[in-house]
Amino acid sequence: MTQPLHERIEAFMAPRRAEPLELLARLVAIQSGSRNKAGLDRMADEMALVLGQILPETRILPFEGCGNMVQAMTRPAARGEKGIVLVGHMDTVFPADTAFTDYREDETRCFGPGVYDMKGGLVVAVYALKALEHLGLLADMPVTVLCNSDEEIGSPVSRPWIEEQARGALAALVFEGGGTNRDVVTGRKGRLGLRLTVRGRAGHAAKGGPKASAILELAHKIIALEDLNGVAGATLNVGQVSGGIGPNTVPDLASAELDIRFPDQRAQALIEEAAAELTARMTIPGTTAELSPTSGRPAMPQSDGNRRLYAIIRDQARLFGYDLPEELRSGVSDANFIGALGVPVLDGLGPVGDLDHSELEFILKNSIFERIALTAGTIAEIWNHERRL
Ligand SMILES: [Zn+2]
Structure with missing residues (x-):
C-alpha cells in the first residue's frame, strides 16, 4: 500500500x-522596500536562484523604473497549459535607510522586516514546491510562480503581468501572511483611493460678507462623505486634508484624500455614485469641486470558486490534524486583481504572524512548516480536482 501524500510530505x-528558516534569514537580510531597486534586484536574483533549482523555466524580468521581477514555470506551464499560479511579492514597506534590518529568532518566533509580509510566504511557496518536486508530482503539473516587486505601492507595474498570467488559470494561491487563528483568506474587501479638490475665490479675510471659501465647502463635504460610512457595508475615511495659504486669506483651494473599502462591486458602485453626487452638490455659492481616483483594487468576493478551493485546503488541514478557518480580510492584496478576473483564488497561505508594517513584525516558527505541508498537499489536490471540472 502506498503511503498517503500528506505523510510523504x-x-x-x-x-x-532548518532549511526554510535559513532561506528566510537570507531573504530578510536583503533590504527590499518598494522604492529600493538595488535591494529588489538582489531579491529577484535570490528568488530566481532558489526557484530555478525547482522550476526549469525560470527567468528574471528586468524593469527600469522599479525592481526586477521573477517568473518561474514548470514545462507544462511554459507550454501554455492552464494550471496553478502562485503569487508573492518581494517588496516590503521599509525604506532603504530603515534601522529595522536584522533577522532574529527566539524559541517560537522569527522577527525581521518582511518575515510576515511576506518573505515568510515566499519561503512557504518555495518549500511546498520542493516537496512536490521531490515526490515526483511537480514536473507534469502546470505551475507558475510570480514574484513581484511593487505590491506595497499598489502593484502599478506588475498588475497587468499578473492579470495576464492568471487569466484562465485553474486556481491561484497568494502567499500573504495567514490570520492569527491560522485562517486562510477567501475574500477581501476592495479599496478605492479618491482625491476631492474644491476650488473657491481668494480674497482678504477682513473684507467680510459672502465668500467662496474652498475650505468651508470642503468641510461641508467631509461631513456628508463621512455619513456614507456603512452604506452597503462600505467604510469611508477622509484621512488627509490640505488647503489655504494663511489665516488672513479666503482659501481658493482645498483638497481631501479619501480611502473607501467595500465588500463587492455593487457596494463600490453605490458608494462611488453617492460620493459623486455629494461632490456635485454645492453648499457655498461660487465654489466648484471634482473627484479623481488616486489608486484602487477591486473587491475579491467569497466566490463559489474560492469556496471550492477553501473546501480543498480545509480537508488537507484535517489530514494534518487541525481545523482551518476562513477569513474575509479588510486589507487588499494582489489576490483582489486575480479574484476580479473570476479565477478561483486563496490568499493568506503564508505563515501565521502579526504586526506587519511595524518593527514588531513576527511569525510563529512552527506555522512555516505547517503552511509548507498544507500548501504542498493543497496544490496536489487542486490539480487532481479542478482540472476535472
Ligand atoms: Zn503583503
Whole structure:
C-alpha cells in the first residue's frame, strides 16, 4: 500500500526543518522596500536562484523604473497549459535607510522586516514546491510562480503581468501572511483611493460678507462623505486634508484624500455614485469641486470558486490534524486583481504572524512548516480536482 501524500510530505520535511528558516534569514537580510531597486534586484536574483533549482523555466524580468521581477514555470506551464499560479511579492514597506534590518529568532518566533509580509510566504511557496518536486508530482503539473516587486505601492507595474498570467488559470494561491487563528483568506474587501479638490475665490479675510471659501465647502463635504460610512457595508475615511495659504486669506483651494473599502462591486458602485453626487452638490455659492481616483483594487468576493478551493485546503488541514478557518480580510492584496478576473483564488497561505508594517513584525516558527505541508498537499489536490471540472 502506498503511503498517503500528506505523510510523504511530512516525511520529506522532517529532516529539513532548518532549511526554510535559513532561506528566510537570507531573504530578510536583503533590504527590499518598494522604492529600493538595488535591494529588489538582489531579491529577484535570490528568488530566481532558489526557484530555478525547482522550476526549469525560470527567468528574471528586468524593469527600469522599479525592481526586477521573477517568473518561474514548470514545462507544462511554459507550454501554455492552464494550471496553478502562485503569487508573492518581494517588496516590503521599509525604506532603504530603515534601522529595522536584522533577522532574529527566539524559541517560537522569527522577527525581521518582511518575515510576515511576506518573505515568510515566499519561503512557504518555495518549500511546498520542493516537496512536490521531490515526490515526483511537480514536473507534469502546470505551475507558475510570480514574484513581484511593487505590491506595497499598489502593484502599478506588475498588475497587468499578473492579470495576464492568471487569466484562465485553474486556481491561484497568494502567499500573504495567514490570520492569527491560522485562517486562510477567501475574500477581501476592495479599496478605492479618491482625491476631492474644491476650488473657491481668494480674497482678504477682513473684507467680510459672502465668500467662496474652498475650505468651508470642503468641510461641508467631509461631513456628508463621512455619513456614507456603512452604506452597503462600505467604510469611508477622509484621512488627509490640505488647503489655504494663511489665516488672513479666503482659501481658493482645498483638497481631501479619501480611502473607501467595500465588500463587492455593487457596494463600490453605490458608494462611488453617492460620493459623486455629494461632490456635485454645492453648499457655498461660487465654489466648484471634482473627484479623481488616486489608486484602487477591486473587491475579491467569497466566490463559489474560492469556496471550492477553501473546501480543498480545509480537508488537507484535517489530514494534518487541525481545523482551518476562513477569513474575509479588510486589507487588499494582489489576490483582489486575480479574484476580479473570476479565477478561483486563496490568499493568506503564508505563515501565521502579526504586526506587519511595524518593527514588531513576527511569525510563529512552527506555522512555516505547517503552511509548507498544507500548501504542498493543497496544490496536489487542486490539480487532481479542478482540472476535472
Ligand atoms: Zn503583503
